[in-house]
Amino acid sequence: MRYFSVVVLLVVSSVSIPLMAQEKMTMGDKNWVALEKVLDDVNNQWLCAGSYHKDKAQDCVNFRAQYWADQFFEIYPSGQIQTKAEMVASQSANAAAHPDSAAGTGPNPQEFKLMAVYGNVALATDHTIFKAIDPNGKLAVTGEARVLRIFVRENGKWRPASAALVGMEKPK
């Protein structure tokens, strides 16, 4: 009888602890807004944007190589699909060619919006503006994309899982 109680307790705890870990939330409620804020910050880290800017391009690539989930992949605005390993290789090659990164250049995400949460996976969108230094030495917009961004919570920590970058049409 005593062993039976132990087994029951074990089963109950194995179900209740993970359920407690996944707090219920609906769009717009307190937990939703809090998670949106967390993921917005994860997004800025992912892109080395704002306060997460790194002066050396390779430093950002090295950070991403650690930060992205192992199964990470991305669809570029051209439609090209790349795995994590392919992206690290191509971005490292680009960083070798252009080692210095001026503040404000690269992807600048805004309008971050959490769209859906399914357990440990969160789906979001943003409007990312790409900037580079023009021949006059000024920051200039080189492209804009609406981005589907996907995050996964692994070992209690949210990490970038994937993205699809859809080029934005200019308003007519």
Add this chain to the structure above:
Amino acid sequence: MKYVWVLILCFLGGFILPAQAQEKPAKSTGNAALEKELYEVELKWMKAEHDKKLSGPDSMGEMWMDEFFDVLPGGRVVNKQEMMDMMNKADPKPGTGAFPVDFKIRAIYGDIVLATDHTTIKGLDSSGKIVPVREMNVLRMFVKDKGKWRVAGAGLVPVAAP
């Protein structure tokens, strides 16, 4: 002391079981079967859009999660109702619509699957002939909901002309 061990066992059980559930799936055969299953779901999804099936079995209403959304070419984000309205207003001719190929699972996180495909949109040219009008690579998201695979949304990225 005996109770301490029981508590430790219960506590560990609460972590080990969910951790095991999140283990990465075996590649190859396991994924091949799931890939086939989800590709079939995708083909039903495309058919529901083409046939303007809003409710009932294998309809947009049934297959799509309530939080469904698409990022359309051009960058517009539409939710489930907006997408269903768009599909319902369309006037698709036989042989036109979305034709996905090269379906590939890219990541599995428990009951969430991320996949990509190459989708050709076919329409009619000025002479009424069926022709490809747009090529896209698409990120498609699936959720296992109450034991059934459903659609969470997609990001549709037009492929630049070579």
